Amino acid sequence: MGLRFLNTLTRTVEPFVPLDPAGREVRMYTCGPTIYNYAHIGNLRSYMFEDLIHRHLELRGFTVKRVMNITDVDDKTIRDSRRAGLSLGAFTEVYLQAFYEDLKTLRIKPADAYPRATSSEYIERMIRMIATLIERGHAYQAEDGSVYFRISSFPAYGRLANLDLDELRPSGRVASDEYEKESVADFALWKAWDEADGDVGWESPWGRGRPGWHIECSAMATALLGDQLDIHCGGVDNIFPHHEAEIAQTECCTGVPFVKYWLHGEHLLVEGQKMSKSLGNFYTLRDLLDKGWSGREVRFALLRVNYRLQLNFTFAGLEDARTALGRIDEWVARLTDHARAATGPESHPAFEGERFEAALDDDLNISAALGVLFEAIRETNRALDAGILTPGQARAGLDWWSRLNHVLVLDTEAAAIPAVVTALLEERQQARLAKEWKRSDELRDQIAALGWEVKDTKEGVKLTKKAA
RNA sequence: GGCGGGGUAGCCAAGUGGUAAGGCCGGGGUCUGCAAAACCCCUAUUCGCGGGUUCGAUUCCCGCCCCCGCCUCCA
Structure with missing residues (x-):
């Protein structure tokens, strides 16, 4: 059994075969942050999940070309920058840098590109795409000056989320100023400027305004990765409407299927409840660092539960992570000591085969993969106690650990002793x-x-x- | 109401048509001047409930209960 993923689009587990005829290069797009605040641990869990995909694809020999977008213009960034009395750019820059630091702290592998929605090249591209959509009858400008995508023109709309649009229950969240739309489900491609936007806006054939959120991803993904992607991922909340909208816009522009594999990470709960500021269980990474937890510990705590399961984030769970990491560290230290006398690696059953990789091949089953690691730890500790592990086998163990770390990245930084x-x-x-x-x-x-x-x-x- | 995820030991969690990985906690032991740490061993006749299929089901089928999420810009 090779690498396989649960594809949201088909709701089945499918073998992973990249579009690249040579079968090596993987084009991957991951929905990034809206930089109006520090990322919270729920956001970070999603980036951890994307990191796991990225790293495991590499472990399996694929070359990954990954793009993560930065949303630096939307209702919230505009609202909060004005409240802060800063320009949009000055306001978002702070959170962008903080975001990069968080990724580093969590040892998340950087994407190849972090395109920003406000870059003129992408704004232009979005405008061109919208113009194309209007030409083809997929979009229209409403009386309010905004441009909307006409979902009735794209029969496949709703397929990703498995929603029957005719049965959509009104949720009461539809903004009252969107009554000009042909259908309530039509979504904005271009938002006409209004007073709340202040000095934020770009000129377009439809007047001054700003791009809708969805078109941003379509423009940046196709600009950097081409019309067709292998993998597109994000949190489950993005399935509808965001990813659904991306498919509609992009495919109506390009005429070819946009994404082959859609992967979505589940949300996390904190102490069994939905994380929210009002419940007082809302944490950013720096909150946890301030409490004395390390990036490595948080990484492990967020990584150890399979991405398709809701993860209940608790402080007991962090304690758990700390202790388990200590066990790994002790084992690595023992092997390191023992391997000093080795002249070369010697085989040992615990380190043979690819059980760890095989576990991850199964839709990134990290729990099973970690089980393989801990079994190897127990087995070799036992052998060390019995004095039957050779230095060469210890060396092989360290080599194995190093291979696992391409994905886990849980090795310690050796702290210099004063x-x-x-x-x-x-x-x-x-x-x-x-x-x-x-x-x-x-x-x-x-x-x-x-x-x-x-x-x-x-x-x-x-x-x-x-x-x- | 529609769609999706989940209910496995105190907690987290994997998994299979043949009788339950792994981590944490807990108990016991080894080591040790002490301490701490570490390591080893043990810890679910049982997998939400009720039926059915089967030689045999936690795993397949039917029904039910409970939890969580999505249903128009929230990772």
């Missing part, structure tokens, strides 16, 4: 040899005060940097 700590540790060793236990314990306390934990293990003294 000279003071080394000196204190040396002094303590002398005290211990002299059986001066009181002195030894004092020194241990001093080292602890500097943020390092001393452990006297069978293999000798070990130093660990304590979590902040």
Whole structure:
């Protein structure tokens, strides 16, 4: 069984075969952030899921060309920049930089491009696409000056979300100023300027205004990746209407199927409830860092549950992640020590085959993949205890771990040990040899005060940097 | 009302027509000057409920209950 994904479009698990005739290059588009605030952990979970796809495709030998859009103009960015008394660009720049930092902290692999909706080249492209849609009868300008997509002109509209448009229940969320539309379900391609937009706006054949959200992705995706993509992903909430709209617009412009595989990540809950500011369970990455959690710990906590399941994010779960990572770290440290005497890798059953990769091949089954890792850890710890693991096998284990890390990226950064700590540790060793236990314990306390934990293990003294 | 996801040990969670991976917690042990850590072992006759098919179902079918999400710009 090769790599396969659950495709939202067909609601079945399908073998992954890229459009590239050579079968190597994968074109992937991932819906990025609207930069009007710091990303919250729910947003970040989606980016983690996209990172997992990206990295696993690479592990499987594909060359991934990935684009993530940056929405830097919409109702919220305009509203909040005006409240802040800043220009739209100055306002969004802060959150854009914060977003890049968050990705780095979580060890998320950068996309090849982060196109911004306000770039003139993309605005122009959007205008051209809208003009094409109007020419072909797929769009019209309404009395309010805005341009809307005519969904009745695209029979496949609703297919991705599996919605029967005739049975749509009015949700009461339809803005009252959109009564000029032919059908309530028609969506905006170009929004006519109004006072709330302030100085934000671009000239177009339909007057001053700004692009609708959906057309942004269609323009940037096709500009950078071509008319047809292999993979397009985002959160489940994007299925309808956003991705549905993207399909309609794009296919009406290009005449070919837009995306081969649609993948959608589930949302997360916090302590069993929907995350919301009013419940006080709304967290950004920096909130968690401030509480002493590391990016690596958050990465693991967000990564360990399969992307199609709602993930219940809890502090107990973070504790869990911290302990489990500690177990991995100890194992890596043991293997590293043991492998020093190795001349080369020697095979060991725990590291043979591709069970880890095979688990991820199955629609990114990370839980099963981590199961493979922890089984290997237990098995080789047992062998180390029994003294039957060879240094060469330990070396093979480290090589295996390194391969897994192409996807997991859970290796520790080796923290440099300050000279003071080394000196204190040396002094303590002398005290211990002299059986001066009181002195030894004092020194241990001093080292602890500097943020390092001393452990006297069978293999000798070990130093660990304590979590902040 | 329509559409989708899910209900597996205290918590998180994988999985299969043949009798339940893994992580955390808990219990026991090894090691240790002490401490801490680490490591090992143990921990679900049972998979929301009721039927059915089957030699056998948690896994297939039917019905029901519960939770979560989407149904026009929220990852």
